[in-house]
Amino acid sequence: MTRYVILGNGQLTVLADKDYVLRELYYPLPTDNHLVFSKVGLWYKGKFAWLDQLNPRISYESDALTAVIEAQFDDLKVKIRDAVDMAYPILVREVTLTQEATVFFAWNFNVYNNNIGDTAFYDPFTDSMVHYKRDRWFMFSCNLHTYQYATGYKEIGGLQGTWKDCEDGALSMNPIAQGSVDFAVSFKANGTFFCWLVASNNYENARRLSEYVGRKTPKELMGRTNNYWRAWLFKARDLEEVARRSLLIIAAHWQNNGSIPAALDTDIMRFNRDTYNYVWHRDAAFASIAMSLAGYQDFSRNLFNFSKSLLYRGFLFQKYTCDGHWGSTWHPWTSGYIPIQEDETALMLYAAWVHFYLFRDVDFIKSLYRPAIKAAADFLAGYRDEETGLPLPSYDLWEERLGVHFFTSAAVYAGLTAAAKFAEFFGDEEYRVKYSAAAEEVKKGLDKFFVGDHFARSLHDDKVDSSTLLGAMLALDPKDERVKVNRKKVEEVLNVNGGIARYEGDWYLKEDERPNAWFISTLWLAQHYAFEGNPEMGKKYLEWVLKNSLSTGVIPEQISPSGNYPSVSPLVWSHAELIRTIYYLKKGFNRFI
Structure with missing residues (x-):
């Protein structure tokens, strides 16, 4: 499927298709695509829908590398803004809901472009989901407390992956899986909240980078990134x-x-x-x-x-x-x-x-x-x-x-x-x-x-x-x-x-x-x-x-x-x-x- 969005800063690069499913994630160079897909789901009034099923409207913010995605599920309106930080390998996401709902994030990684020897786990010390293999570590966090999570097997023994587990509105709470695996995590939310994915070469550096986001606040990172690209375009005014x-x-x-x-x-x-x-x-x-x-x-x-x-x-x-x-x-x-x-x-x-x-x-x-x-x-x-x-x-x-x-x-x-x-x-x-x-x-x-x-x-x-x-x-x-x-x-x-x-x-x-x-x-x-x-x-x-x-x-x-x-x-x-x-x-x- 055609890619409608690319976000990148020279070390972390992501691309999304016409329904805003993330299809590629490269770090630290685009030699291996580490991602099969990542998508957002909504549980609202006893029903579930993936964002890509809601005909989302996708655009860029003017003169910036920030993607804007808008969709509606019954009377629930959702708006997502994504940006890759201008300085560090961090994908920052702002989510805004008009009604209370449970929001699911499914991340299906194939680190180093294969599904052999990966590990996905819930990290209680950072309240984050982590997926890693060797020197490629990805840590996903939000500024809300995790509601539920799941890690599990995919593409083996008839299992599709934990992303499928999202569709009944509840996750298994399985804390770790290794091999051909993925993870999903959910949050109960209303109004605006932020999430972020950091990429690094080991756990300690990933944790430090995630803590840095928490201190600076994801809102500030997204704001400085927009400001940077608009300033960068001064030469092309x-x-x-x-x-x-x-x-x-x-x-x-x-x-x-x-x-x-x-x-x-x-x-x-x-x-x-x-x-x-x-x-x-x-x-x-x-x-x-x-x-x-x-x-x-x-x-x-x-x-x-x-x-x-x-x-x-x-x-x-x-x-x-x-x-x-x-x-x-x-x-x-x-x-x-x-x-x-x-x-x-x-x-x-x-x-x-x-x-x-x-x-x-x-x-x-x-x-x-x-x-x-x-x-x-x-x-x-x-x-x-x-x-x-x-x-x-x-x-x-x-x-x-x-x-x-x-x-x-x-x-x-x-x-x-x-x-x-x-x-x-x-x-x-x-x-x-x-x-x-x-x-x-x-x-x-x-x-x-x-x-x-x-x-x-x-x-x-x-x-x-x-x-x-x-x-x-x-x-x-x-x-x-x-x-x-x-x-x-x-x-x-x-x-x-x-x-x-x-x-x-x-x-x-x-x-x-x-x-x-x-x-x-x-x-x-x-x-x-x-x-x-x-x-x-x-x-x-x-x-x-x-x-x-x-x-x-x-x-x-x-x-x-x-x-x-x-x-x-x-x-x-x-x-x-x-x-x-x-x-x-x-x-x-x-x-x-």
Whole structure:
């Protein structure tokens, strides 16, 4: 199910679906989802209902990473506000009831993403519920005395879990269970009360953190978190609210170690038993550019520092885990070429230059120049065909085809040009000449892709592809007639209900014979109009994106012709392209190289 809310602070991250069931909880990095689900139940006038059965209305508070959930059960109205503290791994929850009722909280953890060897217990010393395995501890408390609790087995011997025990309004009071287990806890309440979940690496630290919440009060933590995010948005005060929401959503994904996963919605596991919980440096580069355009410096710095040590002989592999290891891949090592998407290495160079162009942080970039910028640029300059000047075969940005691609070539041009500008800034004339010459040879080679009415996506593959829009913006002159001709062809061939598909015949997660429209490709078309000097036409496609996004401002990866969201949501790249689009439509297109 599509995720409508993400909350995070760089060390604790949670996501909720359209019915406000929490589906993902990551701590301290999004390498393992520790949660199957968590949900809220109500016992009122002898009847029980789960919040997700009441068609809850979900929104974000304006300019903050606080979720607001409202629902009604008979004449009982309930309002929940959730926020992840701005400083510590604490999920703070405010619950308001208009009538007296019993409120149930069911937490179904699979710590380290498996149900082997967990323990759940009631802790009478803190009046809390605890679930742990090894060095992952989760402690749930409220500022009311516990009414009832239960721990028990799940998914074995026909047992569903203690969450099912909630539905008769009474819990078993079983104090501890180990193995495949979960817990539930209830409170008799009226008016407003607070709860909190803390995450830590051992019991003592979890207890101290929970006691800290009690001393500071959860109300104060929630207030300071709202105040922090609204102050954080000061730099973006001139941007539209939808852009500010996208900045917050990207920030909620960005981890304290500098990693930025593409998406954290685990429902995509149904497709091939893997997730988007990886750093793709293609997506990360555009997220960096979006944050830089909005005036945020530290996110990109942290990303570049995270990525510096990942370079292998000057290039980046397809994707990495958020703790810096090679991610899973489907690119074979038997093709005779390096199994990479070369555009990722190139785009990181380009993103670094955009960052430096905007902030001129010489002392920071100095630490990247030799070990990262020059190493990557040397690879790009050397990994080329001597006859055409174009890059040697690699996988395209869609990660599907090995070949020589228009977008990859344009990205390599942008990356080499960025490296040449760095070399010029540092007075490194030999390398400025080297990188500039290589860039011009790549740019000249782009002529080979034009096939009369559009740029072919690859040599020997003439299909129309939306990535040629992005490639043209990276490498070509907007006055080049071929640029406009290509845009017209993309717009004509790839239109799906007003949005733009990735390419002709796209098969990925499609429902019928028509491909799905992607939000990034639609936003590229909007940007392209700004590139051509016609921002008014671009606004039409921006409006399509806003109309087809979720009510909370979350933007998925794609939308089917019937209006379904078959893939991850939110997608960081979608939000990055929204910010870039709004920036270009408002301030004019700028390539920065």
